[in-house]
Amino acid sequence: MTHAHIPHTHIHRGELKYEGKAKRVYASSNPAEYIVEYKDEATAFNAQKRGEWAGKGATNNAITAHLYPKLEAAGIPTHFIEKLSDTEQRVKAVTIIPVEVIVRNVAAGSFAKKLGLEEGTALSRPVVEYCYKSDALGDPLVNTDTAIALDWATETELTRVRELALNVRDFLTPFFLERGVKLIDFKLEFGKLPDGTVILADEISPDTCRFWDAETGEKMDKDRFRRDLGGVEDAYAEMLRRVTAPVDG
Ligand SMILES: Nc1ncnc2c1ncn2[C@@H]1O[C@H](COP(=O)(O)OP(=O)(O)OP(=O)(O)O)[C@@H](O)[C@H]1O
Ligand SMILES: [Mg+2]
Numbered sequence: 001m002t003h004a005h006i007p008h009t010h011i012h013r014g015e016l017k018y019e020g021k022a023k024r025v026y027a028s029s030n031p032a033e034y035i036v037e038y039k040d041e042a043t044a045f046n047a048q049k050r051g052e053w054a055g056k057g058a059t060n061n062a063i064t065a066h067l068y069p070k071l072e073a074a075g076i077p078t079h080f081i082e083k084l085s086d087t088e089q090r091v092k093a094v095t096i097i098p099v100e101v102i103v104r105n106v107a108a109g110s111f112a113k114k115l116g117l118e119e120g121t122a123l124s125r126p127v128v129e130y131c132y133k134s135d136a137l138g139d140p141l142v143n144t145d146t147a148i149a150l151d152w153a154t155e156t157e158l159t160r161v162r163e164l165a166l167n168v169r170d171f172l173t174p175f176f177l178e179r180g181v182k183l184i185d186f187k188l189e190f191g192k193l194p195d196g197t198v199i200l201a202d203e204i205s206p207d208t209c210r211f212w213d214a215e216t217g218e219k220m221d222k223d224r225f226r227r228d229l230g231g232v233e234d235a236y237a238e239m240l241r242r243v244t245a246p247v248d249g
Contacts, residue, residue: 011035011084021047022060022207032194033081034093038064042207044226046138051225051232058086059236060205063243065089067172067204074171076164077199079191094191094201097153100139101161102129103169104185108210109223111185120217126169128162133189160198161190168200177214179242184210206236 013035014027021043026035038057043050061083068080079091104111107121111129130147131139144158153161165188176183186209189202202208206221213220219227220235 011090013037022057023203028090032093034091035084036089036091038087038089038203042222042225042232044222046135049226053233055233056236059240060203060207061087061089063205063240064203066243068200070175071168071171071200074167076167076171077197079199079201091201092193092199094193094199096133096189096191096201097157097161097198098133099142099147099152099161099190100131100133101165101188101190102131102185103127103165103188104129105169105173106182106184108184120212126166128165157192157198164190164198164200168204172204176211176242178247179245180214181220181239181242182212182214184212186210206239211239 012029014029016024017027017034018025021041022039024037024039026037028035038061040052040054040056041050042052042056065080065083068078072078072080079094081090081092083089104123104127107115107117107123108119111117111127112119112121130142130144132142132146132152133139144155147153147158148155168188169183169186172186173183186204188200188204188208190198191201192198209221210223211220212218219229220239222232224230224232224235
């Protein structure tokens with residue numbers, strides 16, 4: 001050991017801080033850090049549709065744990081510290097900005113529907129959208145004026161959020177394409193450290209992204225679950241394989 005890593009065996013889960021649909025967040029012995037546990041449950045349509053499969057949590061944990069250090073290396077600060085087990089990771093505790101940040105490369109999902117576009121319609125530049133994180137309200141679409149006026153974040157913070165979200169997009173889009181996957185859109189969450197720094201939190205996984213096979217157009221993400229397409233487990237496993245496999249060239 002050349003650097004000050006706390007050995008895994010010294011890390012203990014503290015009190016359960018929050019249980020969401022896909023993860024549990026625990027306190028740890030360090031107040032500046034949380035332990036996130038990825039669950040096997042899957043939900044869609046604001047938790048009206050529920051399911052679960054063995055290995056889902058481990059797959060999403062592994063994909064996020066693989067991607068976040070790469071994003072860090074690309075200059076994007078993240079909450080990720082280290083993977084602790086199949087389903088757990090150690091993260092920096094943040095105050096989550098209560099806005100889901102959606103980045104779209106290609107029209108799909110709710111965006112395509114509300115605008116009467118065919119899914120797969122190209123966008124001439126990426127679109128960043130914001131939704132208020134409220135299950136009770138169904139995560140309504142908001143603009144940055146609303147977020148500022150309701151003190152969810154300052155204008156400066158939202159400018160940084162948008163910049164980081166586009167930097168994530170600029171890193172991930174070619175990363176996935178090299179692995180035979182089109183990154184159609186994805187959802188991010190950002191948080192603030194006690195010193196006010198905005199960092200990327202939460203997860204990046206087939207739960208939070210649309211991935212289409214670059215050759216066949218086949219969906220390799222949570223839409224297989226949402227739309228009852230079958231083969232959900234296989235799609236998640238294949239995404240983990242592609243994310244972690246070495247790329248030649
Ligand atoms: N580093 C972090 N510090 C504090 N909270 C975090 C951090 N990373 C993620 N979270 C929060 O932990 C929760 C993760 O749980 P999960 O993904 O299951 O939530 P969810 O069911 O999607 O619900 P929510 O609408 O609250 O996101 C989310 O509320 C997320 O905002
Ligand atoms: Mg979530």
